[in-house]
Amino acid sequence: MAIELDKVYQSDKYEDEIYQSWEQGGFFNPDKQSLSDSAESYTIILPPPNITDKLHLGHAAMLAIEDLFIRFHRMNGYRTLWLPGTDHAAIATQTAVEKKLKKEQGVSRHELGRDAFLTEVNSFVAVTQSTIIGQMKKMGASLDWSRLAFTLDDDRQAAVREMFCQMYEAGLIYRGERVVNWCPRCASTLADDEVEYKEQKAMLYTFYYSQDCPIAISTTRPETKLGDVAIAVNPRDDRYKQYINKDFVVDFCGVELKLKVIADRNVEAEFGTGALGVTPAHSMVDWQMAEAHGLAVIKVIDESAQIHQGFGDYSGLSTLEAREKIVSQLTAAGLMIKAEEIDNKLSVCYRCDTAIEPLPSKQWFVAVDKATERLAGKSLKQAAAEVARLGEIQFMPERFTKRYLDWMDNLRDWCVSRQIWFGHRLPVWYKGKEVFVGRTAPAGEGWLQDSDTLDTWFSSGMWTFSTLGWPAAFANGQKSGDLLNFHPTQVLETGYEIITLWVSRMIMMSLFALGEAPFNKVYLHGMILDQHGKKMSKSKGNGIDPLDMIKLYGTDAVRLSLLTGTTAGNDSRISEDRIATERNFVNKFWNIARYISSSPNFNFLVADSDINYSQLTLADEWILNKLNILITSTTEQIKAYNFSVAGEALKEFTWNDLADWYLEATKFSRGSETDKVLSFVLRTILKLWHPFIPFVTEAIWRELSAKADLIITAWPVATSHNFAQAANFELIKELIVAIRTARSENTIEPAKKLNVIICKNSNIWLNEQVSLIKSLRTGIGELTITDNDDLPADAIVITAAGLTIYLLGAIDKDKEKNRLSKEQEQLIKQISGLEARLASEEFRSKAPADLVAKQNDQLSAAKDQLAKNQAALAKL
């Protein structure tokens, strides 16, 4: 029976309702699916978005890609879990709330106090979190909300404490002093990744420490020289070889320094004087040199960026004041050789842009180089590198393996303590000199918990298993429950920019906690850029809000624009035009369904086996054959993560093959099975398209069928039937295209119909196809089929599909002449090229045989064509 659909697909009429019914149907939850016990698992843990802000197009792309993988596997019968969550993003969130409080209430976090401030943060988080979840649902993400997690909720807090204690017990977490990146404004250490560099001009001073020291040094920070313990030179620098290992005691602006001359490869002979004053307390490199050479560490600058006690007049001065004072003293004493302006990169805090002070400080570290029994005698670093080297974890695209390994090999101990309030508080308590590390507070009076919190990546590093019930689900080395069913996960899909920050930490922590990698594959997507290739950002105002686009064009259009035209690891550009184009496709798809379902004999529930293959028309065979190939290629491409290629092929089929050819053909040549074929094709492409554009496919499915829920319908399988007649429809197509082309290339009076005579020499010729050719937008008036070669001299002759076609009508002969001679030129060029190649002995001996044969055929075809062309030209 015929079904009436709206003329235009209205996304807002369907999307929310469909999402709700999916959710209520429990289709996102693997526990609620009827699956055989042997069903393989397919798990993706969603990279948790920061709760600081609403989602942007990058998130939308991530959701679209992962949802595609998930829906595909769900339809293929996997025990499919996609687990949602959000990240507390410690520093980022704290800063956001601090700014908000300052702006709205004019108070700082210190004025509020820790508890009151955290209450503020938590209410902020509650709001943003629900916003983000709402956005994910708008994107159609089929996430299992029953397992929703937050990196700072109770379960995750318990897991983090457990992890910290286990690592401590294994000797991998220690408290130590090291030069850390200290932000004096945030009063916090920063990880190396959180430091940014800013180009600026700086003064480079070159001077002698004192009259007694023969080596001059250069520095931009003379005030730190109060803490120097050595002078480093390049071992190959002849100027200084004689001084290596000598000690100097100098009076540097009133402060006594003991300086040892050391040789170190890291010193560049070309820079400055080629000699470097070593200040272990206030420079990362210097710290490493000091460690390597067993030198003392003298702290000059304190946490508020002032000169420390014990430096006489300098104590209490700001770094800048101290610098000016030292410079003027050196100048006065005649020790200053020169002061020049140079380009310099200043390290600044990524949150507040304040200059970083490298400072020695007591911090908690994860030892990455220490061998442990938990990792069979390997260190975290070794174990994490090994899984990538052995291919247990594969990066897509592969080139990122190298980036991962390079970074991993150079990894230093990971400083995990942060001096901020929002986050996982360290499970560490102090009483005097005593230190206690434990899952709960120690018994007894007087214990004070460490006020620091953990680096946000510590908790997100545990994300794949802390969300699946660890540690409770991991007793005596045995996994149970979700952890058993869903870990390791199959694929981590994320942006390439956080390989080092996040991916590496997840690998280390999973190896430590469970002895297994957290995932098998890492699929890396590129960044979403604007149409000019620039990063989208709020300050530039070039951002596109996915929700705005969804409102205007529908979720499916947004998804499709993010899923096609991309390749793994490469950035992609997106514009509103792109999304509008995809909306047009979605609407086209809807109208295909509308057309098919409007047939009086329409029956959506026809089974594959209902189609009688012996009753098919050429067009029926052709489309079924195309569809069969499409099923196979789509399945393979998605399995290989080439979803963009799969999407392009689906679009090609749907728009060009199905809509432009098959549907048009059915208007003029309808076989007895055509209605069944139409239903079958529609049903199949709805399934194939569903992972890409879930809403419109489900909407059509529901409108046409009593049975709901395309989302859990089985993925189509190709048939082994051989559609022998399919190729003959290709010939008809070719013929029609040739007539259309000839018509469009020649000037024809608009009202005039073309009369066409086809010279028959093929056995595929069927009467039913004649009407097809006549009607299919070719503008043909009369069509004659004849065996007679004796045809009108003034006709225009074209050939296609092995037939000779005569066009009669008001045709511009000059244009036709022009066209024919142009064609002739091309043919001659082609023939000479082919002849030259085929004449070459080497080509015939070395090229594959089928290629040679193919090109031979081609040559004779081209020669035939040329003869016909010349004959036609002669007639004109």
Next chain:
RNA sequence: GGAUAUGUAGCUCAGUUGGUUAGAGCGCACCGUUCACAUCGGUGAGGUCACAGGUUCGAAUCCUGUCAUGUCCACCA
């Protein structure tokens, strides 16, 4: 400085292990339709595949170098 990627039509991008005359979408021009489609369909114009060498019977594809752009890492004392 090291690494990595990119450079293909006016624009956005495909191009799998080397193999006919290098493709798609958008835009543009022309023709045809108004019969499922805020239309739709067809045809066409436009490319020294960044540049220069090399390997090969054959190179957009492999190798070397150069240039441009992007990104990451390290360092800048």
